[in-house]
Amino acid sequence: MPSKQYKNSESRGGIWRRFLDGKPEYLVRHYWWAYLWPWGVWFFDHQPIINAILFGQYRKLSQRALRDCIKNRPPGRFLQLTCAYGSLTPTLLEAMDDELYLMDVADIQLTATRNKLVDTEKERLLCARMNAEFLAYGDDLFATVLIFFLLHELPPDARERSLSEAIRVLRPGGRFVITEYGACPKKHLLWRLWPTRTVLQRLEPFLDSFWHVDLAAMLDEHARRQGKVIRQVDEFHCFSGFYRVCTFELLEQS
Ligand SMILES: C[S@@+](CC[C@H](N)C(=O)[O-])C[C@H]1O[C@@H](n2cnc3c(N)ncnc32)[C@H](O)[C@@H]1O
Known part of the structure; x- marks a missing residue:
């Protein structure tokens, strides 16, 4: 069962908290959408996309x-x-x-x-x-x-x-x-x-x-x-x- 403290921090909002699972907070908080969210991983792991992010x-x-x-x-x-x-x-x-x-x-x-x-x-x-x-x-x-x-x-x-x-x-x-x-x-x-x-x-x-x-x-x-x-x-x-x-x-x- 999640601890009371964890439940409270989750209920304080922030979709990113679902991805914590022992990972560093800075990664989850700022980059969940790019590296941890399955749709984000699918989207960014295309050569044209990553190439565009690095300006070609x-x-x-x-x-x-x-x-x-x-x-x-x-x-x-x-x-x-x-x-x-x-x-x-x-x-x-x-x-x-x-x-x-x-x-x-x-x-x-x-x-x-x-x-x-x-x-x-x-x-x-x-x-x-x-x-x-x-x-x-x-x-x-x-x-x-x-x-x-x-x-x-x-x-x-x-x-x-x-x-x-x-x-x-x-x-x-x-x-x-x-x-x-x-x-x-x-x-x-x-x-x-x-x-x-x-x-x-x-x-x-x-x-x-x-x-x-x-x-x-x-x-x-x-x-x-x-x-x-x-x-x-x-x-x-x-x-x-x-x-x-x-x-x-x-x-x-x-
Ligand atoms: C290498 S960096 C950026 C790569 C670059 N944007 C690209 O894809 O070309 C992104 C990776 O670092 C990982 N990462 C970030 N912080 C980490 C840490 N403290 N320990 C291990 N992996 C970490 C992320 O999970 C992600 O897979």
């Missing part, structure tokens, strides 16, 4: 992220940190011949990703439901970690914890590829036009804080705290710097 840059960004992950890939396990709409995961599995670890806090997302794969690829996808802020994987388990547009959707404290966890599970000599919005795009037309800036900030309540983060410095700080050393080896910009793909490496320690 999906292909360019996903291809670059895949290239940066796969080319001269360090030997070892590969983790995709949370699901992504579109062809990213199927294309990734096609490009690899070993297993891909995929975690997400939403079952519906893991199922949607599996449903995009052919049977032989399903066998190579190792799905687990967990929160990116508290990964259940061991230290130094992965040689490659890929994040595709997750960080700007997290509040600052959750973003810090997720990055720290990603570094913890990445082994020295490993590679970390992050696809995200670029730094605060004050000169970009989409920022200068008040309606687009307002819509973006409404739909993405944590984007503004992400725009002001120094990603490399933040990673450096978390790596240091864990006795690791990280350095940036590549940064690709597209759509006049509105988006970027950053590649980092954890240095081997002597």
